[in-house]
Amino acid sequence: MQFNVSSRLDYEVRSTTVFVLNVEAAALRNQKVLAENLVLEPPLALDRHVANDSGTRFVRVIAEPGTFSVGYHGHIELNMHDADPATVPEVAIAELPLEVAPYLNPSRYCQSDLLGRFAQREFGGLPPGHSRVTQICNWIYEHVDYVRGASDAQTSAYDTMVLRAGVCRDFAHLGISFCRALGIPARFASAYAWQLEPPDFHAVFEAYLGDSWYLFDPTRQAALQGLVRIGVGRDAADAAFATIHGDAEMTGMQVSIAPADDEAAGEEPTVRAVGIA
Amino acid sequence: MQFNVSSRLDYEVRSTTVFVLNVEAAALRNQKVLAENLVLEPPLALDRHVANDSGTRFVRVIAEPGTFSVGYHGHIELNMHDADPATVPEVAIAELPLEVAPYLNPSRYCQSDLLGRFAQREFGGLPPGHSRVTQICNWIYEHVDYVRGASDAQTSAYDTMVLRAGVCRDFAHLGISFCRALGIPARFASAYAWQLEPPDFHAVFEAYLGDSWYLFDPTRQAALQGLVRIGVGRDAADAAFATIHGDAEMTGMQVSIAPADDEAAGEEPTVRAVGIA
Amino acid sequence: MQFNVSSRLDYEVRSTTVFVLNVEAAALRNQKVLAENLVLEPPLALDRHVANDSGTRFVRVIAEPGTFSVGYHGHIELNMHDADPATVPEVAIAELPLEVAPYLNPSRYCQSDLLGRFAQREFGGLPPGHSRVTQICNWIYEHVDYVRGASDAQTSAYDTMVLRAGVCRDFAHLGISFCRALGIPARFASAYAWQLEPPDFHAVFEAYLGDSWYLFDPTRQAALQGLVRIGVGRDAADAAFATIHGDAEMTGMQVSIAPADDEAAGEEPTVRAVGIA
Amino acid sequence: MQFNVSSRLDYEVRSTTVFVLNVEAAALRNQKVLAENLVLEPPLALDRHVANDSGTRFVRVIAEPGTFSVGYHGHIELNMHDADPATVPEVAIAELPLEVAPYLNPSRYCQSDLLGRFAQREFGGLPPGHSRVTQICNWIYEHVDYVRGASDAQTSAYDTMVLRAGVCRDFAHLGISFCRALGIPARFASAYAWQLEPPDFHAVFEAYLGDSWYLFDPTRQAALQGLVRIGVGRDAADAAFATIHGDAEMTGMQVSIAPADDEAAGEEPTVRAVGIA
Known part of the structure; x- marks a missing residue:
């Protein structure tokens, strides 16, 4: 496309x-x-x-x-690599390409080190794989309100866990944090986003699964096959x-x-x- | 007794x-x-x-x-006033004795102002009354691990919402915060606690319902009819x-x-x- | 007057x-x-x-x-009790009226428990008394910028210590926190403030010294002898x-x-x- | 050597x-x-x-x-490149190698975005160059107590600004944060450290000055010419x-x-x- x-x-x-x-x-x-x-x-x-x-x-x-x-x-x-989600596995830490490992580390807006217990409680028992990250996105969509102005440039995943409101970057930061807490490398991506209304720069996240990065948008606002990525990094600070x-x-x-x-x-x-x- | x-x-x-x-x-x-x-x-x-x-x-x-x-x-x-919980109502703000109103305010360890959206999402739709506070306690019991050493004297309800682990005082702070966020006055109580094992000073909370204060213990560790209260205040800082x-x-x-x-x-x-x- | x-x-x-x-x-x-x-x-x-x-x-x-x-x-x-500041002492904890002691406790916006080391380092060596609280006010005035919009209703003294900008309520919260950390009871006061430009509700703080409460305004914006107090409490949450x-x-x-x-x-x-x- | x-x-x-x-x-x-x-x-x-x-x-x-x-x-x-500090300049953002720019971004433990006003107030007026980073180190040494156990793995520069106590990693995080806030790229380094007593892994930081990275140890515990670096990254999360x-x-x-x-x-x-x- x-x-x-x-x-x-x-x-x-x-x-x-x-x-x-x-x-x-x-x-x-x-x-x-x-x-x-x-x-x-x-x-x-x-x-x-x-x-x-x-x-x-x-x-x-x-x-x-x-x-x-x-x-x-x-x-x-x-x-896009249009795989069947059911066939996309998580990668054990023993198998992970080590150059991807820094995306397991906590970052400015993604304090995955502090969200570990919650992530384990909520997602730890789910079958690993692409579907688990989708479940993470579903949780975010269902538990966080998309509210313009509810967050600012300082808001981190830690805050969003409590405040339960934010915009696309906050949704992405939360998804990244949960993934990292579960041992899934994850990173932030800014993008031109097809179907996004109103048009704007969008923020989504990528999780490392199988042998590549897969896109996720917990806001459900954009068509994933129409995301033209601009900046990719540890979190919004890099993009x-x-x-x-x-x-x-x-x-x-x-x-x-x-x-x-x-x-x-x-x-x-x-x-x-x-x-x- | x-x-x-x-x-x-x-x-x-x-x-x-x-x-x-x-x-x-x-x-x-x-x-x-x-x-x-x-x-x-x-x-x-x-x-x-x-x-x-x-x-x-x-x-x-x-x-x-x-x-x-x-x-x-x-x-x-x-x-103890041993009422049927089903008959114990919440008190509308318009009817609340104003001397009780300070227990609606956020305090050091109970940032109810920041937990409002979550409290509304999770508990806002429940029928008001004693049972709603019991539901709050149930939520805490089910979503927070009781772990000695997981928190310290600086840990607040804001933190416990993210970290999901703590001891009796953290459980009480979270219960107080949710109540206040919903318009239910709530306060902290330290107590001698029958059945608590091992014996120790315990921390529970009180919610103002009907026309008096009712006791709640989200840790489920003590017998409520055997709580001899020692200190009562806005949060652990007072007790x-x-x-x-x-x-x-x-x-x-x-x-x-x-x-x-x-x-x-x-x-x-x-x-x-x-x-x- | x-x-x-x-x-x-x-x-x-x-x-x-x-x-x-x-x-x-x-x-x-x-x-x-x-x-x-x-x-x-x-x-x-x-x-x-x-x-x-x-x-x-x-x-x-x-x-x-x-x-x-x-x-x-x-x-x-x-x-107003127009004492000579040099004659107004701090009150040793052993002598303090115990009903004033709750104003030593940390509160929502005044985490005096976390500011103790800084307060001791910066003000611990100063001669105790009214002049020490004045020195606290001077420090705030010199180290924090008065900037409308730099803080919001969630901003606490902990934040202001880092961000170094705020309005009257933030200045008051910081003053209260330092006092409490040093063992000086302190509380928040909202007021009609003579000379304040533009006219608005103002926020100052009171420290318990000698045998009464003394007013302090770290913003230096109002005439202290023209403060008509409205609400007095532990911090802005009460007023x-x-x-x-x-x-x-x-x-x-x-x-x-x-x-x-x-x-x-x-x-x-x-x-x-x-x-x- | x-x-x-x-x-x-x-x-x-x-x-x-x-x-x-x-x-x-x-x-x-x-x-x-x-x-x-x-x-x-x-x-x-x-x-x-x-x-x-x-x-x-x-x-x-x-x-x-x-x-x-x-x-x-x-x-x-x-x-080591043993230059005269007086001859080592800061690098204007217009001249900075762009691959170094990510080390200007805030990270998990170095919230430089929140420390900008303080950094400008305290260090903004100093002559730029190696000596300014030394002044930053001096400030840290003079205003933060080195106390084992005063911090933990979650402690960030934001916290240390308030708590004023920590260990080598906290000192490094604060130095990194101030540098980034001033537009000086900075990164974390773990090291074998000559003269450190008792022997342990040490943490210091590097600032990008002139055309290379220069070492700084705000704890003053190690001999800078005897630092054998192990891990280098955005902050302790990477090392x-x-x-x-x-x-x-x-x-x-x-x-x-x-x-x-x-x-x-x-x-x-x-x-x-x-x-x-």
Whole structure:
């Protein structure tokens, strides 16, 4: 399936400001960029960096006072591995590729070390495998309210366990924490998300199962087969679409995604279904 | 029913130390002290204070370096109000005696303000009344492990919601928090607890229902009709059996309670049952 | 000195709502209400309660859907005890009236149990007395930024120690926590505050020194001799000007205070000075 | 300078247990392993992994019930870059190698996002460069007590800011947090530490300055030129010497380090001095 994604961020820059941007589709084995362009207004020199372990692409640019905008358009081909969930196992720690092990560690927003007893009580007795992570997502969906404004940039999984309200990033952080507590490597992903209403950058998570990363969206708001990943990391701290060092204010933001081929256009969006990366 | 209670605390005092002790049975309408004595070794002058709103009795004494011990024996008559739980209603905020309202406020270990959404989700739909508080206790018993050493003096209900392990004081703090979040005044009580094994000071909570305070023990470890209350307050911060200002180390502690009349002796201990204060 | 104070709260009530209001001047030994009136629109029956230990006055009223407003006017005489700070001692725990001891306990927003080491390090070596509490206020003023919006209703002294920004209630919570950690009873007070700009309900704290409660304002925004106290309690949880049980939205709020006699009118406002209750 | 390092960990294994061990000296540009051996008793097959970005070396082994021990001996050459601190600058975000940027992000134990205001207030006005990080270390040394048992595996920099006590890992977490809050990339390092008394695994931190990572030890307990690094990561979560999946109890632990050449033997240990990696 192919998708056209685009985003545009507008800023009013008040003093020389360094932007580290992460809006381009990640370079992944099963996510090919067929065509893309990044337009800075005014045009500015930029530095690029691709994170080795996740394919996350960063652009750094120095903007002078005035208006500054960054527009991105990408034509992306997704080749999701569409396995039968029942056949996707968890990986024993004895078998796990050790380069994946850091995604078992607790992180800023995912205190998996503190959620272990709860995770064991609630999910420890379930049959291991892809279905267990789906059960984790179901629990989150059923026990946490999706409420804009109920959380902020400081809210962690620890808080969400008590407060029981949040947005997509909080849902993802909770899912990641439960997985790690159970010995399942898990990481955060920001994405262009087909079917998401209203259109926005979305946050989901990936769990390492079988021999690859599988996508999960505990908010059930997006079609998993239409997630074009942007930033992948330990949690939201690693996947900000813009980190601003200086004095600039966002004045506008647009995000969109649409099917780009007949396959995608004709397919029934599988909102809430099991998508597989 | 009548009970004989006793406790003995031994200390090694290293420098002049002020003890504020709270080991005597509280002076309550339905808890009469028939006889008691408090023995300090060495004998020392003491100041007394009874908290107006709860009947909690404090003794202050200044101990010099050396050994210091405080022994208490009390012969206590309990006249519990043994109502049918089904007839005990919650009290609408419009009808609540306003002097009870402070027990709706969050406190150090009971952040009821942060537990509101969870409490509403989990208990908001249950029929109000004594049975709803029993359901709260059941939830705690079923979702939190009783584990010595899993919590410490800093652990609050917020933490226990995530960590899911604790001891009697943590169980009580969680029960208090849920009640307050639902508009039910609730307070902490330390007690001599019949049937508690091993014998120790116990912690339970009281909820204001109908026109009085009712006892609840989410740990299900003690017989509710055999709770001789010592300290009553907003949470454990108000009901320490000893607050030590100086340099002293506890070297021994003994706590006991036994039926003192035929009624008590013959009665089947109602561990886990609904007790009513 | 005499002051005229007034406040007006306007609400849009959407369903039958119980208000517990605390806007009247507290009934205190050194704060006499010479005249006052409370006007509810529409006129409604009300229940009253005065807290024994602090003189805080609560009014409960049940409002039906529509507009609801409460207006208060009071003519208040303050007879502050204007001692020389240098003569006001701390009270040793051995001498402290035991009814004041609960104000040594940690509370929801004042985790004095966790701030002990810092308080000892920073203030433990200072000469005890009124001046030490002034030093505490100076520390807060110098180390915490007064920033509207930097904190919210959940922010506690623990948080403010790290975040270093807040408003009057956060400043008060920090002052209370340090005092309690040092063995000085301290409590929260809401107040009509002369010289406060813009006019609003203010939050300060009281420390028990010598043989009475002394006022402190670490924000240095109000004249201490012009504080007409409204609610007094362990922390902000006990002194909300309005607690709303139901569905109502505040649509307006006005607060004012002005000198009512020649003495007050002629006096130089002692902003930042040591005021004494 | 050359050092001989060794460690031995003994376990009683109760059921089949997977150990992920990190006790070998890291493979770093300026830290060469001249000779080493790792002895498992009983001998067991092992998997190895070296983290790309930090040279941290992990060994995975599956132990069956019984005793299990791992012994490591390494002969290590350190070629520290011994620059004059006054010539080591901070790196502007516009110039920073982007692969280093993740070490600006907050992590589990280093909530740099919450410590920004304090860091700016306390260190923001200091001249940038190596000396500013030294000032950060000085602040930690002067404001936090080194107290065994005052913290635990859950303690984060946020907590240490309030509690003001901890051990080497807490000191490192605070240093990392302040650096990141100021825009200086910083990471955690576990190490064999010359001069540390009693011998143990030590925790220090590295700040990215000039064009490399520089070592800092806010505890002032070790000689910086004698730190043989083992694990390097975002914080202690990434650098455990042993992660245990199963049921095993540690029954013994020995750690040692000693100079292995005349240069090291003759050198005055620079405890508290500026060491440079």
